[in-house]
Amino acid sequence: MLKLPVSQMEELFASIASEQSLYLPLETNGLIAFSRWEEGKQARFDQLHCAGSVKDFFFPQTENLALFKTSGKEIHIEENRDPEEAFVVFGVRACDAGSLSILDRVFYDEPADTFYQTRRRQGLIITVACNAPEETCFCHTFGLDAADPGGDVAVWLLEDMLYWDSRTEKGHALTERLRGLFEEAGDQGEETVRKGKADIGKIIDRLPLRDLSLERFAGDGMMEKFDAPQWESLQEACLGCGTCTFVCPTCHCYDIRDFDTGHGIRRFRCWDSCMFSDFTLMAHGNPRPSRLARFRQRFMHKLAYYPENHEGLYACVGCGRCITKCPVSMNITKVIKTLGVDQHA
Amino acid sequence: MRSGETLIPVLGVVTEIRRETPDVKTFRVSAPGGGAVFPHMPGQCAMLSIPGVGEAMFSITTSPTTKAYMEFSIKQTGLLTDWLHGMEPGQQVAIRGPYGNAFPLETELKGKDLLFIAGGIGLAPLRAVILYVRHYRDNYGKVDLVYGARSKEDLVFYEEVSKDWASSEDMQVHLTIDRAQEGWEGNVGFVPDFVRSLDFSPKCSTLVCGPPIMIKLTLDALWGMGFDRTKTFTTMELKMKCGVGKCGRCNIGSKYVCKDGPVFRCDELAELPDEY
Ligand code: SF4
Ligand code: SF4
Ligand code: FES
Numbered sequence: 001m002l003k004l005p006v007s008q009m010e011e012l013f014a015s016i017a018s019e020q021s022l023y024l025p026l027e028t029n030g031l032i033a034f035s036r037w038e039e040g041k042q043a044r045f046d047q048l049h050c051a052g053s054v055k056d057f058f059f060p061q062t063e064n065l066a067l068f069k070t071s072g073k074e075i076h077i078e079e080n081r082d083p084e085e086a087f088v089v090f091g092v093r094a095c096d097a098g099s100l101s102i103l104d105r106v107f108y109d110e111p112a113d114t115f116y117q118t119r120r121r122q123g124l125i126i127t128v129a130c131n132a133p134e135e136t137c138f139c140h141t142f143g144l145d146a147a148d149p150g151g152d153v154a155v156w157l158l159e160d161m162l163y164w165d166s167r168t169e170k171g172h173a174l175t176e177r178l179r180g181l182f183e184e185a186g187d188q189g190e191e192t193v194r195k196g197k198a199d200i201g202k203i204i205d206r207l208p209l210r211d212l213s214l215e216r217f218a219g220d221g222m223m224e225k226f227d228a229p230q231w232e233s234l235q236e237a238c239l240g241c242g243t244c245t246f247v248c249p250t251c252h253c254y255d256i257r258d259f260d261t262g263h264g265i266r267r268f269r270c271w272d273s274c275m276f277s278d279f280t281l282m283a284h285g286n287p288r289p290s291r292l293a294r295f296r297q298r299f300m301h302k303l304a305y306y307p308e309n310h311e312g313l314y315a316c317v318g319c320g321r322c323i324t325k326c327p328v329s330m331n332i333t334k335v336i337k338t339l340g341v342d343q344h345a
Numbered sequence: 346m347r348s349g350e351t352l353i354p355v356l357g358v359v360t361e362i363r364r365e366t367p368d369v370k371t372f373r374v375s376a377p378g379g380g381a382v383f384p385h386m387p388g389q390c391a392m393l394s395i396p397g398v399g400e401a402m403f404s405i406t407t408s409p410t411t412k413a414y415m416e417f418s419i420k421q422t423g424l425l426t427d428w429l430h431g432m433e434p435g436q437q438v439a440i441r442g443p444y445g446n447a448f449p450l451e452t453e454l455k456g457k458d459l460l461f462i463a464g465g466i467g468l469a470p471l472r473a474v475i476l477y478v479r480h481y482r483d484n485y486g487k488v489d490l491v492y493g494a495r496s497k498e499d500l501v502f503y504e505e506v507s508k509d510w511a512s513s514e515d516m517q518v519h520l521t522i523d524r525a526q527e528g529w530e531g532n533v534g535f536v537p538d539f540v541r542s543l544d545f546s547p548k549c550s551t552l553v554c555g556p557p558i559m560i561k562l563t564l565d566a567l568w569g570m571g572f573d574r575t576k577t578f579t580t581m582e583l584k585m586k587c588g589v590g591k592c593g594r595c596n597i598g599s600k601y602v603c604k605d606g607p608v609f610r611c612d613e614l615a616e617l618p619d620e621y
Contacts, residue, residue, distance in 0.1 A: 068396035253593035
């Protein structure tokens with residue numbers, strides 16, 4: 001493990017940014033979001049979650065796929081990839097880092113999505129441990145540890161010191177390049193981090209969502225959940241606005257559309273939401289015609305369908321964004337609590 | 346440069362267009378240099394698009410034993426299909442695929458007596474299977490086709506079905522239309538009732554394709570006659586975008602119709618939520 005005084009963080013950022021684009025939590029117009037760092041910009045590690053999640057870097061809200069030129073009966077097809085860049089996202093939390101393994105399984109599944117794949121190859125994740133997990137956090141429910149986040153490099157900010165632990169080939173290569181900036185953390189540093197982790201653990205133990213349990217969701221019981229009468233009351237307030245799907249680091253529904261640029265047709269993909277009423281609409285009907293069906297789809301996907309296809313792994317990382325952003329205060333923890341009790345009790 | 350990215354289509358050329366019914370046309374498509382655009386197995390689908398108009402999934406109605414081209418029989422139902430119906434031979438289209446699974450012709454269905462049941466445009470995917478089975482005729486047992494539509498004019502591939510297939514030693518063809526009409530000597534009535542009247546052995550392997558309501562009633566008829574769900578196959582049709590199980594649009598429970606379907610065995614289907 002290496003260390004660097006927090007007061008020298010600017011230098012660290014500048015060194016990273018000299019060869020790779022660097023994205024950090026920065027404040028713009030009152031919103032803290034991952035943005036491109038430039039000299040003089042203040043990184044904001046005081047807020048745990050950025051407005052958007054790390055998913056935006058690998059599966060952006062819109063991206064180009066192809067360009068078509070048509071003349072008469074002829075069509076010319078060209079790939080139209082957005083330019084590639086090597087980049088580093090610094091300040092990713094355990095939950096967001098965990099979301100990438102969930103997305104990887106979808107986008108790497110054959111035939112792999114080469115757009116996502118390219119970005120994953122180009123991108124490096126530096127996580128930061130959460131010194132003070134918040135009351136909307138429940139990443140621990142999914143086996144993630146806010147005190148020991150994943151990524152290519154994990155960072156702890158403790159007692160005016162930045163501790164740096166690289167964990168992957170990519171992380172080692174970056175560390176090698178920046179080596180001159182750091183000092184060995186030594187035994188004392190290791191001890192500080194160990195203590196820091198333990199303190200975080202104590203906070204997690206006192207979180208209101210500490211005991212949220214998915215025990216009743218494991219195994220085959222989920223089809224029973226599909227027919228549960230509780231969906232009716234759960235979905236009642238939902239507006240179908242799709243906010244929860246857009247802020248969610250694991251939601252990955254998308255649409256493919258064409259746009260006439262005036263000199264060719266550009267085909268692009270953009271996020272879509274299973275919460276929208278036209279998502280599954282066809283000329284001859286809609287398999288999910290009611291809000292109940294659409295609401296249920298989002299949660300069944302995360303808690304039943306995805307785990308069924310991926311060895312029991314849930315498609316939620318407990319980041320709590322849907323808790324803070326839903327305009328009617330509906331969220332996955334309410335669904336888990338409500339459906340987790342005996343169905344017919 | 347091509348990256349092999351599945352979302353990016355390749356070119357196909359429409360070489361022939363046939364009118365099947367008042368609202369169905371069959372389009373023959375080849376690669377620009379000739380030949381099928383890509384290999385496939387019966388039951389699989391392809392995404393066809395006209396840039397700026399739309400993209401949608403269609404079943405491939407020819408068998409892979411036809412090497413020179415692939416065909417799509419398409420019903421006019423909206424923006425894209427209106428456009429396709431208006432095009433002329435020589436038109437290029439953007440195409441990607443093949444997508445989905447196929448009927449298990451080389452495994453579960455091999456050596457079996459086959460009963461095909463189709464309604465309307467539902468014969469399109471089954472035609473691919475029938476052409477394949479006739480090509481490798483010795484690999485299969487008895488073959489029966491029950492096919493129905495609203496009227497005689499709504500039967501797709503009418504010439505081929507009533508002349509080539511009906512007169513061949515290879516198979517038995519049983520046609521029906523919903524209401525009696527001048528010049529029709531075949532059966533009159535709905536497909537499920539017709540199936541009940543025909544006394545097939547419930548030991549057949551059965552392939553059912555058609556509009557959702559026809560599929561549902563036909564399956565009910567089959568279960569009533571003692572047919573086995575594990576030997577009965579049908580296809581599902583849901584809205585699709587990616588074709589590869591990623592865009593999240595076409596799932597029925599944990600299965601994606603674009604990837605795990607469109608062909609489902611009825612015992613597997615019974616396990617899934619009723620969202621189709
Ligand atoms: S649960 Fe909340 S955020 Fe999600 S669609 Fe419904 S109202 Fe919008
Ligand atoms: S469902 Fe909510 S808590 Fe779970 S990952 Fe998505 S936004 Fe975060
Ligand atoms: S069409 Fe995208 S998941 Fe099936």
